[in-house]
Amino acid sequence: MSLSLGQLWRYPVKSMAGEHVDAATLTRLGVPGDRLVWVRGPEGVRTARRQYRLLGLHATLSSDGDALVNGHPWDSDEAAALVRAAAGEDAWLERAPAGHQFDILPLLVATDGAIASFGRDVRRLRPNLVINGVDGMDETTWEGATLRIGPSAIFLDSLRGRCPMTTVDPDLITRDPEVLREIGRRFGGRLALNAAVTRGGRIAVGEAVHLER
Incomplete structure (x- = not known):
């Protein structure tokens, strides 16, 4: 099995x-520029699990490394209006405290074999890394293994239990609850792997990936 980094x-x-990137220098917080900002309401952080229209907004990084929403600075009036329309009039954007912006671990690693088995757009899974060259659902045997990409090392902790965000079509921004039910039936509710960076370093799309079990 010859593995490579297919997407970042x-x-x-x-x-x-989110956005594709060609290369990144991993740190203990994963991919630089990931989850810099979050959406909040009076009750706390709001996510696309309930406010699914947030997935219709496109976040990118500016040339100075700060977040943009549909091309607008995240702290602009324009971005604020977009977020209120998607997540409620009492929603606002706020910089996320470093280290607290992730639901589980800083990285989510998907594999091309599992994506092919899933049969739907990879964007529904929201991975940071996609590993190419994986046979079928072999990722289900990867818990506890380490990926080495260039100088970096990534510990694969556990398979990710999937949530309603997978039900949202990334282009139409419509929901199909059957998608999550299908993930439950076919994959035990779990696709892709929660992961942590144990050694940082620069990685790039196309690089060889070594799996150490």
């Missing part, structure tokens, strides 16, 4: 659509 993603605003 970051999501500058939590629960919004």
